[in-house]
């Protein structure tokens with residue numbers, strides 16, 4: 001089969017790859033769509049840990065075409081989404097129910113072969129059945145959405161709270177929809193690209209701002225009686241995290257969601273932190289949220305179609321990863337077959 005093979009920083013090759021035979025509890029999937037994620041760019045540049053040579057791609061969906069006889073509850077022909085994160089079940093964190101901190105975490109498309117290929121093999125524990133009327137292009141958002149749901153669980157937004165979202169990419173625009181479902185009051189999305197702000201407005205943002213606009217901070221302060229109750233940082237950059245610190249009200253909460261580069265730091269004035277009683281939390285991966293994610297996509301409570309994924313063939317993957325990123329595209333998806 002054809003697969004994209006990551007061999008090390010800035011080295012990705014689309015080549016023939018021989019699939020091994022199915023092992024116990026494994027499923028063979030014909031990949032329909034695999035989303036390209038910010039993390040893939042970080043893996044490509046060596047900023048995120050990986051285990052080359054591997055086939056990247058951790059946001060994939062497709063059809064089961066074969067499965068080992070030991071697999072229960074799944075059948076050939078099922079449409080499925082894959083939760084790429086495989087926890088060991090034995091380490092300190094797994095035994096304390098904090099599986100996303102697993103010290104032996106493996107992930108399909110990160111440390112094990114994933115979905116930038118015509119076919120992919122996954123352990124049945126990672127495979128989730130999809131309703132057949134959910135288009136694959138929408139279902140491929142199940143993985144990033146499951147991570148957003150974990151972030152939302154951490155944010156525990158109360159009805160009527162004002163929420164700011166920094167970043168209007170895939171994550172920001174899905175967070176926006178979740179924040180709306182959660183019953184937030186004013187929802188404010190901050191994003192430099194106009195077309196993304198327009199999408200945010202369509203999806204229910206009450207106000208959108210270009211972070212470069214002169215009076216943004218004052219205007220947000222006016223709209224929210226001095227600051228936002230919750231700010232969700234969905235960019236992964238120092239500037240965005242530092243902006244979150246400025247925009248949050250006394251007693252407010254910040255969720256640092258975006259994956260930053262290794263060098264990025266947040267600068268906190270200690271007195272400010274003290275007087276504001278700020279709460280700052282990170283959000284890592286998607287512990288126990290995958291089924292809920294599929295539920296929100298299937299019931300169309302989260303609208304994935306409006307994120308307008310742009311699909312391309314496997315052969316173009318290295319080109320996209322190599323070229324300067326076109327940030328006006330909300331989501332790229334590879335359709336390998």
Ligand SMILES: [Zn+2]
Pocket residue numbers: 037038039058059144
């Ligand atoms: Zn991802």
Ligand SMILES: [Zn+2]
Pocket residue numbers: 087088089090091092093094095101102103104105
């Ligand atoms: Zn573990």
